[in-house]
Every structure is written in structure tokens, then in C-alpha cells.
Amino acid sequence: MKILGVSVCCLVLCFLSIGIADAAWQPTKPIEFIVPAGAGGGADVMARFISPLVSKYNLSPKPFVVINKSGGAGAEGFMSVKGNKGDPHVITLTLSNLFTTPLATGVPFNWKDLTPIARLALDYFVLWVNAEAPYKTAKEYLDAVKKEPGKFLMGGTGTAQEDQIITIMMEQAFGLKFTYVPFKGGGDVAVQLVGKHTNSTVNNPAEAVSHWKAGRLRPLATIDHDRIALPDWNGIPTMKEAMGVDMSYLMLRGIFAAPGITKEQQDFYVDLLKKVTETEEWKKYISDMGLKGAFLSGSDYAKWVGEQEAIHKDLMTKGGLIK
Amino acid sequence: MDILNNFNSLMMGLSVAMQPYNLMIAVIGLILGIIVGVLPGLGGANGCAILIPITFAMPPTAAVILLACVYWGALYGGSICSILFNIPGEPWAVAVTFDGYPMAKSGRAGKALVLSSLSHGVGAVIGVILLTFFAPIIAEFALKFGPPETAAVMILTFSAMTRLGGKSALKSLVAIFLGFILAAVGMDIVSGKLRMTYGTVPLMGGFSFIVAVIGLFGLGEIFLTVEQGLKMEGIKARVRLKDVWDALREMVRYRKILMMGSLIGCWLGIQPGGATPASFMAYGFAKSSAADKDQYGKGASSGIIAPEAAGHGAGTSATLPMITLGIPGSPTMAVIMGGLMIWGLQPGPMLFKEHADFVWGLIGSIWVANFLGLFLVLAFVPLFAAILKIRFSILMPVIIYVCAIGAYAVNNRMIDIHYMILFGIVGFLFKKLDYPIAPMVLALVLGSMAESAVRQALIMGRGNPLIFFRPPIALPLMLLALFLFFLPTLSKWKQRLSAKKET
Amino acid sequence: MRKADIIVALGLMLVGFIVLADTIRLGFGWGMSGPEAGFFPFYMGLGIVICTFFIVLRGIKTYKKEGPGKPIVVEGGLTQILWVLIPAAGMVLLSELIGLHLATVLFLAFYMGVVGKMHWIKVVLVSLLIPLATYIVFDKLFLIPLPEGLWGKYLRPF
Incomplete structure (x- = not known):
């Protein structure tokens, strides 16, 4: 009788524990993975890379569906996620435009309107010149720029976005002046430098690597505290080594969800993305793309995003990009 | 020597593309591509983006063949709706509506479709020959195009199209200005400011070109048709073998225009978004060089041949900057490029050296896919022409449904469907009141590209407009543009002068 | 026709003015490095205002001289157009609710059924099969979620 009682208890407990396990939230319909950028760009490629991984490793019972909402430098995408309050089936992949777009355009949106999930990686920036230019080091080039303010053309993606912010950081740190020419995308920026229409760029590694290997571009300095810890890239000096001034700018590649979702729903995504970043494919991807793997979630992530926002606001105000 | 090497590599590439598995993939890709191309609003870019996760499990060469074939299929399919329903599914297919739709309306839909696909075939062949043998030279040439050169190309396109206007010069101007303004709504990349959005979120995305065209051309045309009475019968459209024969004869007759269109296409295809200016420019050049100018807009064969050859030529050569420079020549190429990165291949100059088998497999598949595509489309022509026979009371609501899906799919926004209906009404009123729609659409599609190129160039020149006349490329282009712009005035003067001499 | 001509031109003129207002905010001058953000739209807007002004002027002149002219829509045509426009607009509004x-x-x-007066079996078959096929192709196969409307969540069959 006792044994029976115990086993009944066990059974009940078993069911209970199954019940508890089931209580962990699972999506019940396809998840809209909103990319606040156009098809073919860095954010889009990453989203379309993650989606099949989710299906391949069975990380979610429902598939991820990538949807581009690129209007207004991403503002449209952010606003649509913000508008889906409480819907756990909407997430977005953002770059630094999470900060720069609302600051520069005055769109009524702040990252606090979304639920932070996780930081997946950080993107490096490198100062490039054309390989036929006479400047072998960052010092030679920046000294030449200093001599003739405004003569040298710096190509970059968009206005009041990361490339221009870095340009302004360099101008203020070294007391020089570029003429900044905005283009539509990073690939375009690199090609304009190869074609000698501009004098330098601060392209991401992935945007310029192919031209570098083909001997058309020359990297001068990495814009971070440390050298890039990838085989081909660790030969490039940091700004501090080249110029004696420490300088760092890294671009966020992170995931946010709609506002007002529950803790269980957040945990589901954090757990899923953690598993994604542990796959072999992901590791190869970030090393191919010259990214810095830097997974961060929870309150640490929110705190980091808050600091980044303050940094962007400060840099953009100093640079005259916010009026 | 180089050419011989390339020939050997091409043979290798062809043998890759002809493997049964790859051939099967190619046919599947082409059929999918034709379908997404036919549906307005869905293009090669959507088709490829959707398929990318599927290609994950395939070998890279097969994967790129699949995506490239979706792209070729979409190019073939893109003009079918332009011809049958006056609804261009892709920006570059707008110029085809000018003569393709009138020809189909007069009962020669079969001939128009055959002409269109044959011109596509020729444009593709010329493009792929250039691609195979002169890729490195063309890539170097493409590098010479900075903002001033791009601006010069845009100005040349507008000059070539000056004769698109209607009877009233004032109304033509209004239409052009309106197109430019619609293009400017949303984010301005040069200043980073939001323009003409008045604080509203839907306007931030701007007006999508496809949505405007579906409304202006497609719905506007439906309204014009039903105004004449709700005819419930379909149009008689039969495809006879004679149509094919006719089309072939026309191709030979207009061989010069065909060549010119293909070459313009191949040249501009190396520029991002180049297919649209190419097809407009080819149409403009064909019209200004033609003896029978009045036939244009009423179903002239050469008015179909020129833009179609240019469009497909540009589509073919758009692969070149992706392979050699790592910049996408078209939105679809941007997606395929994203795919390359996912498969672990870095697009750009090293692709040829590090993954020669892959690149030549792709080039080989262009040859194979275009021949297959041509036959597939020709085989489908009777089917497509038969759509016109469907009763109007079924066809009309289905067209509106498909248009609504297309308008929505461009940006996944409900508001775009509302815009589409609105543009339909505007299109109807404009047509009635003689505001020409074609220049407005041209301004809408090229406006933002032209404006940013002009402003980038001026930033580079520190405000000095002389930069637009920078040798060696911008200068001749600008001179040609100015010449074309003043050509109508010049020829009037000439007539007047000779008239004076006679009296 | 002439009345409509004047009204449409006035409407376009209004668009021109709305554009001008925003370009003045953006700045329409020729700055240090070329034109400012509002430069091109400003002159385009100005162009529309000027051109439509002359169109209206000319319209009024001919109206006074020759009377209203033919109506813009062929007689009886308006009803036909509304038979297309109203159901289409209705469909769009309805999709906000039910997808x-x-x-x-x-x-x-x-x-x-109503306009084409076709047999009801045909009506039911075609009107169910076409949307069902597109639903399967877009929403299920290609994973392009099409608008499901406010109540769509509750109406989803599978």
C-alpha cells in the first residue's frame, strides 16, 4: 500500500514536472524576424543566416520568417516592432541604427521601447586607403590630411550613421578635417575607394576584405583598443599603436523583441540565440565576416545598450549631427 | 591567350552546368523565376531571398545555379504582365508597356510576347559573350564610374526620354516634377534627414515605385477599360505559328536597334540599378532614330525590341560587378551576394582566383539557363496569351487581388495597398486630362538615384558644378545629353532655315 | 472635362504648396558643399505651383469662352467605374479586419455572382480555390505572411 502510495506520488510528481517543463513558453506561430534594413545588406544577410540554422537544429517549433522593413533608415522597422506590444512572435535584428536613426531624425522611438534579448556580435571598423596611394601608415595619411583640411574625401555609408561618427571621432582626436561623402551601402563605399573616387573609408572587414586580398586596398589601422583576433587581421595595428591615441568604435549586432513580453518568452529567445552562437556554422560565419563574437544577454545587455546610447548621443552632439 | 584560357574555362563551366542534377535545378529555378517575375511586386529579389534558406543544404555551385535561374526566369517573366495587362512587375519593364500593351490590345499578344522573349534572348547572349571574354576589362571600366559619371548617365537618360511628353508641355512638366517629389519622400541618404514625411510613420518608407506603377498603369488601365462598358468576354488572343515567324522577321529587320539596345543594356548593367535607365534610354534612342515615329506608343515592334534587349542585357551584365567587385548590380544580385557569404564565399575580386570552378559554373549556367529559359517562355506564350481569354468578371477581380498581394509584398505594409488604389484613381484622371504618366514614372524611379548622385558629386567637387564635365567619361556623356536635349529645337531651326532658303 | 481639369490642377497646386512648406523647413539653399536637402524638392514644388497656375488660368479662359466641354467620364462610364472601384476599395478595407x-x-x-451573373457553382468554386491556392503558396510554402487583419488571428483555419 505504502509502495503504491509512493509510486502514485512519484507519478504525480512526474506529471507535475512534465507540466512544469511544458510551462516554458514556446512560439505557436511563425516568428516575424524584422530586419530594419534592405535585402542584401549586413543585417539582412545575418538574419537570413540565422533563420535556417534555427530550423536545422530544431531550436524552435515554428520557423523564423525574415521580413525587411527598411524605410527611413530602419525607423519603419523599429516602429512596427514597437507597435506589436505584447506579441511574442516579433523580433528584430538591429545594428547601430538603433541609436543613430532616432537621434538624427527625431523619430519618436528609443531602444527602451523594445525588449532587449541578446547581443550576438560586434563589428570592427578599419581605416582603408587605395593600395596605390603613397601612404603606408595611418600616421603618414593622417598627417597629409592635416596639412590640407577638407581636401581629402572620406567615403561612408549614409549620413549621421556609424561611418560619419568614426570620421568625426578621428577629426576631433587628431585635429583634422575630411570632406565626408555619403553613399548608400558599404559595398558601394569600398568600390568607390577602389575606383579612386574617394581617398579613404572606414569599411567593416567584410566589406573590404576581398579588395584587400586582391591588392587594391590597404588597411592602415583598426579602430579598437586591441588588434582583431583573427589570423589575417591581427597584422593591422590599432589606432593607439599607429597614432598614440586610443580610439574604439564597435557596431552592435543584437536582437530585440516587441515590448511587454513575459520573462519566459524572453528566456526562450535568449536560450535559442545562445544555442545559435554555439554552432559550428556560426563560428565559421563570424570569422569569415571579421566579426567579434560577443554574446551578452539579460540585464548586462540592457546596461551595455544604455551606455552605448549615451556614447552615441555624446559623439553625435559633439560632431554637430544632432541639432 | 587570355581569351583562349577563358574559352577553356567556359567549357569547364558548361560541363558543370550541364550535369543532370544542375540541369534539373536550373529548370526548377527558371520555372519558379518566371512565376515570381510574372506576379507584379514579386521579383527575382523576393524569389531568391525566400529560397536562400533552402540552398543552405546544397553544394554552392548548385545553389548559385538555382538562384541565378530564378533571376533569369524573373527577367523573362517580368515583361509578361507589362504586355498583357499594362502592369510592369519590375522597374525596367515599364518601357515595355509603351508599345507592348497596345500591341497585345490590338489582338497581337502572341507576337508581342514572342518579340519580347526573343529580344531577351539576344540581349542575354550579347551580355554573356561580353561577360565570358571581357570580364576583367569591363570590371576596370565599371570602377571608373563615380558619382559624377552616374549623374551624367542619369541626365543622359532623361534627355533621351524628352519626347515622352504629352501634348501639353506644362502638364508634362507637372508630371515630371511630381515624380521627382514622390521619389524624394522618406529618408534622404545624403543629408540623413526625413523629407516630406510630416511626422508620419507610413511616409517614412516613401512611395515604392512598384506600388505607384501597379496603380498608375494597372488599375488606371482597368478603369479606362470599364469606362467603355463592362465587357464580360475576354479578348480574342490566339497564338499562331505565323506570329513567331513574323517576330523573327521583325528581329532581323530591326537588327540595328536590337544591337543598340543590347549594348546599352550591357553597358549600364554594370551600374547598380542600371537596367531601368538602360531600357528607358534604349527606348528613347530607338524612337529618336526611327523613321516612323508616330507608330511608337501604338504597338511598334522596335518599341518592344529596344527596351527588352536592353533590360535583359543589363540583367546579364549585372552579374559582373558582383563577381568581380563584390557590389550588387541589382537588388536580386544583392540577395544572391548575401547567399554567397552564407555559403562561405566572399564575393569580390578574389572569387575568380579562389573559386574559379564556382564562377565558371555560374557563367556556364548563364548560357544554359538563357537558352532553356527562352524555350520555356516560348512554350508558355500560348498559355499566357490564353489568360486574356478568361472572362473579364473573373480576370478583373483576380488581377486586383494579385496587384494587392504585389503591392503588399514590396514592403509588407498594408498602407501600400491603399496607395495602390489611390494611384489607380490618379492614373485614370491623368490619362483623361492628358498628363503624361511615363515621364512621371521615369522621374519616380530614377529621381532619388539621380539626386543623390548629383549631390554626392557636388560634395566631392566642393560645390563646383564643373565636376560633371570631368574627363574621360562624364564629359562625353554630358555633351551627348546636352545634344539630345536640344536636338528637337535644333531640328526645328534647321527646318526653318531650309524653309527660308526655299522661299 | 474642363471643370475637372481645373480641379485636378488646383489639387496638384495644393500638393506643391505642401511640399514647399516642408522644404523651407529642410533648407533649400546652395550650401558649402552643394544643394541642401530641400533644394531639389523646393524647385520641383515651385515648378508644380507655377505650372498648375498657368494650367488653371488657361482652363478658366477656355471654360469662359467655350463652356464646360465634354464630361471627363463617358456618359454612363462613371457607374461602370464605381462598380469596380467600390468593391475593390471595400475589399481593401475589409482586409484590414478579416485579412x-x-x-x-x-x-x-x-x-x-452579382456583376458577372455567373452560375453559383462556378462562383463558389473559383472564389474559394484561388485565395486558398495563394494562401498555401504565399503563407505556407514561401513563408510570406500576407495581411491577416485585426481578427485574422481568430479566423485562421490551419
Whole structure:
């Protein structure tokens, strides 16, 4: 009788524990993975890379569906996620435009309107010149720029976005002046430098690597505290080594969800993305793309995003990009 | 020597593309591509983006063949709706509506479709020959195009199209200005400011070109048709073998225009978004060089041949900057490029050296896919022409449904469907009141590209407009543009002068 | 026709003025490095205002001289157009509530049944099968979620 009682208890407990396990939230319909950028760009490629991984490793019972909402430098995408309050089936992949777009355009949106999930990686920036230019080091080039303010053309993606912010950081740190020419995308920026229409760029590694290997571009300095810890890239000096001034700018590649979702729903995504970043494919991807793997979630992530926002606001105000 | 090497590599590439598995993939890709191309609003870019996760499990060469074939299929399919329903599914297919739709309306839909696909075939062949043998030279040439050169190309396109206007010069101007303004709504990349959005979120995305065209051309045309009475019968459209024969004869007759269109296409295809200016420019050049100018807009064969050859030529050569420079020549190429990165291949100059088998497999598949595509489309022509026979009371609501899906799919926004209906009404009123729609659409599609190129160039020149006349490329282009712009005035003067001499 | 001509031109002129207002905010001058953000739209807007002004002027002149002229829509044509426009607009509004596919079922059925006067079996078959096929192709196979409307969540069949 006792044994029976115990086993009944066990059974009940078993069911209970199954019940508890089931209580962990699972999506019940396809998840809209909103990319606040156009098809073919860095954010889009990453989203379309993650989606099949989710299906391949069975990380979610429902598939991820990538949807581009690129209007207004991403503002449209952010606003649509913000508008889906409480819907756990909407997430977005953002770059630094999470900060720069609302600051520069005055769109009524702040990252606090979304639920932070996780930081997946950080993107490096490198100062490039054309390989036929006479400047072998960052010092030679920046000294030449200093001599003739405004003569040298710096190509970059968009206005009041990361490339221009870095340009302004360099101008203020070294007391020089570029003429900044905005283009539509990073690939375009690199090609304009190869074609000698501009004098330098601060392209991401992935945007310029192919031209570098083909001997058309020359990297001068990495814009971070440390050298890039990838085989081909660790030969490039940091700004501090080249110029004696420490300088760092890294671009966020992170995931946010709609506002007002529950803790269980957040945990589901954090757990899923953690598993994604542990796959072999992901590791190869970030090393191919010259990214810095830097997974961060929870309150640490929110705190980091808050600091980044303050940094962007400060840099953009100093640079005259916010009026 | 180089050419011989390339020939050997091409043979290798062809043998890759002809493997049964790859051939099967190619046919599947082409059929999918034709379908997404036919549906307005869905293009090669959507088709490829959707398929990318599927290609994950395939070998890279097969994967790129699949995506490239979706792209070729979409190019073939893109003009079918332009011809049958006056609804261009892709920006570059707008110029085809000018003569393709009138020809189909007069009962020669079969001939128009055959002409269109044959011109596509020729444009593709010329493009792929250039691609195979002169890729490195063309890539170097493409590098010479900075903002001033791009601006010069845009100005040349507008000059070539000056004769698109209607009877009233004032109304033509209004239409052009309106197109430019619609293009400017949303984010301005040069200043980073939001323009003409008045604080509203839907306007931030701007007006999508496809949505405007579906409304202006497609719905506007439906309204014009039903105004004449709700005819419930379909149009008689039969495809006879004679149509094919006719089309072939026309191709030979207009061989010069065909060549010119293909070459313009191949040249501009190396520029991002180049297919649209190419097809407009080819149409403009064909019209200004033609003896029978009045036939244009009423179903002239050469008015179909020129833009179609240019469009497909540009589509073919758009692969070149992706392979050699790592910049996408078209939105679809941007997606395929994203795919390359996912498969672990870095697009750009090293692709040829590090993954020669892959690149030549792709080039080989262009040859194979275009021949297959041509036959597939020709085989489908009777089917497509038969759509016109469907009763109007079924066809009309289905067209509106498909248009609504297309308008929505461009940006996944409900508001775009509302815009589409609105543009339909505007299109109807404009047509009635003689505001020409074609220049407005041209301004809408090229406006933002032209404006940013002009402003980038001026930033580079520190405000000095002389930069637009920078040798060696911008200068001749600008001179040609100015010449074309003043050509109508010049020829009037000439007539007047000779008239004076006679009296 | 002439009245409509004047009204449309006035409407376009209004668009021109709305554009001008925003370009003045953006700045329409020629700055240190070329034109400012509002430069091109400003002159385009100005161009529209000036051109439409002359169109209106000319319209009024001919109106006074020759009377209203032919109506813009062929006699009886307006009813025909409304037979297309109103159901289409209705479908769009309805899709905000019940989703595009379901709205299309009603739209197709209405059009084929009431306007086309077709046999009801045909009506039911076509108006159900076409949206169902597109639903499967887009929402299920290609994973392009089409608008499902406010109530769509509750109406989803599978």
C-alpha cells in the first residue's frame, strides 16, 4: 500500500514536472524576424543566416520568417516592432541604427521601447586607403590630411550613421578635417575607394576584405583598443599603436523583441540565440565576416545598450549631427 | 591567350552546368523565376531571398545555379504582365508597356510576347559573350564610374526620354516634377534627414515605385477599360505559328536597334540599378532614330525590341560587378551576394582566383539557363496569351487581388495597398486630362538615384558644378545629353532655315 | 472635362504648396558643399505651383469662352467605374479586419455572382480555390505572411 502510495506520488510528481517543463513558453506561430534594413545588406544577410540554422537544429517549433522593413533608415522597422506590444512572435535584428536613426531624425522611438534579448556580435571598423596611394601608415595619411583640411574625401555609408561618427571621432582626436561623402551601402563605399573616387573609408572587414586580398586596398589601422583576433587581421595595428591615441568604435549586432513580453518568452529567445552562437556554422560565419563574437544577454545587455546610447548621443552632439 | 584560357574555362563551366542534377535545378529555378517575375511586386529579389534558406543544404555551385535561374526566369517573366495587362512587375519593364500593351490590345499578344522573349534572348547572349571574354576589362571600366559619371548617365537618360511628353508641355512638366517629389519622400541618404514625411510613420518608407506603377498603369488601365462598358468576354488572343515567324522577321529587320539596345543594356548593367535607365534610354534612342515615329506608343515592334534587349542585357551584365567587385548590380544580385557569404564565399575580386570552378559554373549556367529559359517562355506564350481569354468578371477581380498581394509584398505594409488604389484613381484622371504618366514614372524611379548622385558629386567637387564635365567619361556623356536635349529645337531651326532658303 | 481639369490642377497646386512648406523647413539653399536637402524638392514644388497656375488660368479662359466641354467620364462610364472601384476599395478595407485572403473570397464571389451573373457553382468554386491556392503558396510554402487583419488571428483555419 505504502509502495503504491509512493509510486502514485512519484507519478504525480512526474506529471507535475512534465507540466512544469511544458510551462516554458514556446512560439505557436511563425516568428516575424524584422530586419530594419534592405535585402542584401549586413543585417539582412545575418538574419537570413540565422533563420535556417534555427530550423536545422530544431531550436524552435515554428520557423523564423525574415521580413525587411527598411524605410527611413530602419525607423519603419523599429516602429512596427514597437507597435506589436505584447506579441511574442516579433523580433528584430538591429545594428547601430538603433541609436543613430532616432537621434538624427527625431523619430519618436528609443531602444527602451523594445525588449532587449541578446547581443550576438560586434563589428570592427578599419581605416582603408587605395593600395596605390603613397601612404603606408595611418600616421603618414593622417598627417597629409592635416596639412590640407577638407581636401581629402572620406567615403561612408549614409549620413549621421556609424561611418560619419568614426570620421568625426578621428577629426576631433587628431585635429583634422575630411570632406565626408555619403553613399548608400558599404559595398558601394569600398568600390568607390577602389575606383579612386574617394581617398579613404572606414569599411567593416567584410566589406573590404576581398579588395584587400586582391591588392587594391590597404588597411592602415583598426579602430579598437586591441588588434582583431583573427589570423589575417591581427597584422593591422590599432589606432593607439599607429597614432598614440586610443580610439574604439564597435557596431552592435543584437536582437530585440516587441515590448511587454513575459520573462519566459524572453528566456526562450535568449536560450535559442545562445544555442545559435554555439554552432559550428556560426563560428565559421563570424570569422569569415571579421566579426567579434560577443554574446551578452539579460540585464548586462540592457546596461551595455544604455551606455552605448549615451556614447552615441555624446559623439553625435559633439560632431554637430544632432541639432 | 587570355581569351583562349577563358574559352577553356567556359567549357569547364558548361560541363558543370550541364550535369543532370544542375540541369534539373536550373529548370526548377527558371520555372519558379518566371512565376515570381510574372506576379507584379514579386521579383527575382523576393524569389531568391525566400529560397536562400533552402540552398543552405546544397553544394554552392548548385545553389548559385538555382538562384541565378530564378533571376533569369524573373527577367523573362517580368515583361509578361507589362504586355498583357499594362502592369510592369519590375522597374525596367515599364518601357515595355509603351508599345507592348497596345500591341497585345490590338489582338497581337502572341507576337508581342514572342518579340519580347526573343529580344531577351539576344540581349542575354550579347551580355554573356561580353561577360565570358571581357570580364576583367569591363570590371576596370565599371570602377571608373563615380558619382559624377552616374549623374551624367542619369541626365543622359532623361534627355533621351524628352519626347515622352504629352501634348501639353506644362502638364508634362507637372508630371515630371511630381515624380521627382514622390521619389524624394522618406529618408534622404545624403543629408540623413526625413523629407516630406510630416511626422508620419507610413511616409517614412516613401512611395515604392512598384506600388505607384501597379496603380498608375494597372488599375488606371482597368478603369479606362470599364469606362467603355463592362465587357464580360475576354479578348480574342490566339497564338499562331505565323506570329513567331513574323517576330523573327521583325528581329532581323530591326537588327540595328536590337544591337543598340543590347549594348546599352550591357553597358549600364554594370551600374547598380542600371537596367531601368538602360531600357528607358534604349527606348528613347530607338524612337529618336526611327523613321516612323508616330507608330511608337501604338504597338511598334522596335518599341518592344529596344527596351527588352536592353533590360535583359543589363540583367546579364549585372552579374559582373558582383563577381568581380563584390557590389550588387541589382537588388536580386544583392540577395544572391548575401547567399554567397552564407555559403562561405566572399564575393569580390578574389572569387575568380579562389573559386574559379564556382564562377565558371555560374557563367556556364548563364548560357544554359538563357537558352532553356527562352524555350520555356516560348512554350508558355500560348498559355499566357490564353489568360486574356478568361472572362473579364473573373480576370478583373483576380488581377486586383494579385496587384494587392504585389503591392503588399514590396514592403509588407498594408498602407501600400491603399496607395495602390489611390494611384489607380490618379492614373485614370491623368490619362483623361492628358498628363503624361511615363515621364512621371521615369522621374519616380530614377529621381532619388539621380539626386543623390548629383549631390554626392557636388560634395566631392566642393560645390563646383564643373565636376560633371570631368574627363574621360562624364564629359562625353554630358555633351551627348546636352545634344539630345536640344536636338528637337535644333531640328526645328534647321527646318526653318531650309524653309527660308526655299522661299 | 474642363471643370475637372481645373480641379485636378488646383489639387496638384495644393500638393506643391505642401511640399514647399516642408522644404523651407529642410533648407533649400546652395550650401558649402552643394544643394541642401530641400533644394531639389523646393524647385520641383515651385515648378508644380507655377505650372498648375498657368494650367488653371488657361482652363478658366477656355471654360469662359467655350463652356464646360465634354464630361471627363463617358456618359454612363462613371457607374461602370464605381462598380469596380467600390468593391475593390471595400475589399481593401475589409482586409484590414478579416485579412486579404478572406476579403478576396467575398470580393470574387460578389463580382462574379452579382456583376458577372455567373452560375453559383462556378462562383463558389473559383472564389474559394484561388485565395486558398495563394494562401498555401504565399503563407505556407514561401513563408510570406500576407495581411491577416485585426481578427485574422481568430479566423485562421490551419
